[in-house]
Amino acid sequence: MKWKRSERLVDMTHFLLEHPHKLISLTYFSDLYQSAKSSISEDLGIVKETFEEKGIGLLMTVPGAAGGVKYIPKLQAHEIKAVMADLMEELSHSDRLLPGGYLYMTDVLGNPEMMNRVGKVFATAFAKEKIDVIMTVATKGIPIAHAIARHLNVPVVIVRRDSKVTEGSTVSINYVSGSSRRIQTMVLSKRSMKSGQRVLITDDFMKVGGTMNGMKNLLEEFECTLAGVAVLVEAEHKDERLVEKYLSLVKLHEVSEKERTIALEEGNYFENGGI
Amino acid sequence: MKWKRSERLVDMTHFLLEHPHKLISLTYFSDLYQSAKSSISEDLGIVKETFEEKGIGLLMTVPGAAGGVKYIPKLQAHEIKAVMADLMEELSHSDRLLPGGYLYMTDVLGNPEMMNRVGKVFATAFAKEKIDVIMTVATKGIPIAHAIARHLNVPVVIVRRDSKVTEGSTVSINYVSGSSRRIQTMVLSKRSMKSGQRVLITDDFMKVGGTMNGMKNLLEEFECTLAGVAVLVEAEHKDERLVEKYLSLVKLHEVSEKERTIALEEGNYFENGGI
Numbered sequence: 001m002k003w004k005r006s007e008r009l010v011d012m013t014h015f016l017l018e019h020p021h022k023l024i025s026l027t028y029f030s031d032l033y034q035s036a037k038s039s040i041s042e043d044l045g046i047v048k049e050t051f052e053e054k055g056i057g058l059l060m061t062v063p064g065a066a067g068g069v070k071y072i073p074k075l076q077a078h079e080i081k082a083v084m085a086d087l088m089e090e091l092s093h094s095d096r097l098l099p100g101g102y103l104y105m106t107d108v109l110g111n112p113e114m115m116n117r118v119g120k121v122f123a124t125a126f127a128k129e130k131i132d133v134i135m136t137v138a139t140k141g142i143p144i145a146h147a148i149a150r151h152l153n154v155p156v157v158i159v160r161r162d163s164k165v166t167e168g169s170t171v172s173i174n175y176v177s178g179s180s181r182r183i184q185t186m187v188l189s190k191r192s193m194k195s196g197q198r199v200l201i202t203d204d205f206m207k208v209g210g211t212m213n214g215m216k217n218l219l220e221e222f223e224c225t226l227a228g229v230a231v232l233v234e235a236e237h238k239d240e241r242l243v244e245k246y247l248s249l250v251k252l253h254e255v256s257e258k259e260r261t262i263a264l265e266e267g268n269y270f271e272n273g274g275i
Numbered sequence: 276m277k278w279k280r281s282e283r284l285v286d287m288t289h290f291l292l293e294h295p296h297k298l299i300s301l302t303y304f305s306d307l308y309q310s311a312k313s314s315i316s317e318d319l320g321i322v323k324e325t326f327e328e329k330g331i332g333l334l335m336t337v338p339g340a341a342g343g344v345k346y347i348p349k350l351q352a353h354e355i356k357a358v359m360a361d362l363m364e365e366l367s368h369s370d371r372l373l374p375g376g377y378l379y380m381t382d383v384l385g386n387p388e389m390m391n392r393v394g395k396v397f398a399t400a401f402a403k404e405k406i407d408v409i410m411t412v413a414t415k416g417i418p419i420a421h422a423i424a425r426h427l428n429v430p431v432v433i434v435r436r437d438s439k440v441t442e443g444s445t446v447s448i449n450y451v452s453g454s455s456r457r458i459q460t461m462v463l464s465k466r467s468m469k470s471g472q473r474v475l476i477t478d479d480f481m482k483v484g485g486t487m488n489g490m491k492n493l494l495e496e497f498e499c500t501l502a503g504v505a506v507l508v509e510a511e512h513k514d515e516r517l518v519e520k521y522l523s524l525v526k527l528h529e530v531s532e533k534e535r536t537i538a539l540e541e542g543n544y545f546e547n548g549g550i
Binding site: 005006007009010011013014017018019046047049050051053054056098099100102103104105106107110111112113115116138139140142143146147149150153154155156157158160165166167168189191192205 | 288325375422433466
């Protein structure tokens with residue numbers, strides 16, 4: 001069957017979007033669509049232009065015999081601003097206030113469309129980094145980790161609080177939780193990472209950074225390197241932060257249980273070189 | 276700016292893929308692309324044909340003033356077979372065997388591309404059902420729940436083993452775990468569901484179905500209805516199953532720790548009306 005250009009464009013767009021950060025050879029497309037490489041090149045030119053103009057992402061061309069194209073999910077600054085604004089609007093409702101000044105965010109983390117946008121925001125920031133693995137700690141960081149992973153096309157590993165038989169043999173460390181100063185345990189399956197991998201760590205919430213720091217220590221046990229830290233919401237606090245470089249989308253400035261107000265501001269994403 | 280058809284096709288494909296199960300009016304596209312509705316209709320005809328021919332999904336047209344188009348993710352039978360075969364191939368390696376006859380699957384659950392495919396397989400099965408919420412239990416079911424949710428455009432709620440301050444007030448139930456016959460607890464935030472919602476429950480592994488049954492009981496506490504059960508891997512066993520109707524992708528037939536063999540077969544997806 002011979003494909004028309006219009007059909008090729010639709011199918012190619014779907015294929016590229018489903019395979020981010022993966023090199024696809026021209027031959028693959030030219031075989032799939034039974035079309036000359038010159039036509040495929042023209043198609044890809046149109047896809048590239050539209051992707052870049054509409055802020056869908058980049059289409060990188062890798063020349064040579066082993067070359068091809070690679071779709072790099074990348075949002076524009078105004079779209080990232082919009083994700084931050086939507087998050088702040090959503091999180092500012094006073095009925096999110098919980099006893100102790102905590103914020104109910106579980107519904108936001110359960111919203112697949114929002115998570116997809118958040119994932120693309122962080123994938124934009126780390127598009128040029130070499131990332132081999134995304135690491136998070138159970139439970140609330142998992143949707144964010146998977147959303148980033150899908151846009152970067154890398155696996156997710158999940159650190160647990162307790163060891164389970166289904167994890168096989170594990171490596172476990174103790175760390176001091178930042179705010180409560182309690183000793184806690186983190187466990188990760190031995191098979192989940194190889195030495196030398198570059199790891200992006202992520203979580204939904206960070207105060208002093210004790211959990212993030214725990215994950216950093218765990219990385220060392222696996223002889224892996226920290227490639228970045230991505231946080232959805234960071235909270236202001238008086239203690240010194242345990243993690244220096246990180247990206248956040250929202251900063252929880254102040255919570256008043258008495259007045260039932262939540263003060264939020266933009267996170268450090270742009271300041272810290274997210275884009 | 277006036278858009279060319281080719282650019283519209285690329286952008287429209289991206290937009291529809293990002294908004295599954297959402298009705299988009301023709302006016303939206305005609306405003307966005309500064310094009311006549313008749314041109315938009317022709318574009319959508321091309322997208323529809325390609326989506327259906329290539330097994331990307333359906334493009335449903337809703338006529339009338341409040342009408343528009345809706346992208347329904349839907350795989351074809353041979354693609355679902357391929358997902359099952361890839362899962363079986365992956366899970367059959369003997370190094371996955373853990374003490375006690377358990378199977379290491381954490382890496383499969385951490386693979387975003389595989390999870391995306393699994394999510395689309397289950398979204399295909401439940402495309403015509405009214406689903407309001409996807410429910411799973413922490414930790415391993417979360418990637419599957421989110422993958423299905425993204426294709427059905429509904430929120431995820433996560434049942435926990437313990438209550439946490441960040442969940443606000445919770446509803447908790449006791450249930451009997453199927454295989455170990457132990458009493459266990461399940462906790463769900465009160466805010467996570469409204470009465471009358473239709474809920475799809477999912478998990479990575481099911482033996483007798485105790486956990487699934489626990490989630491079913493939890494649904495009743497919330498006055499919600501069970502809309503379906505989706506399991507990645509079910510294990511054969513002698514006891515009577517606690518859940519009657521469910522869809523599975525892989526069946527763990529037999530595990531021999533001594534011979535280090537894993538016998539797998541296709542799950543009941545096709546038999547039980549998955550497609």
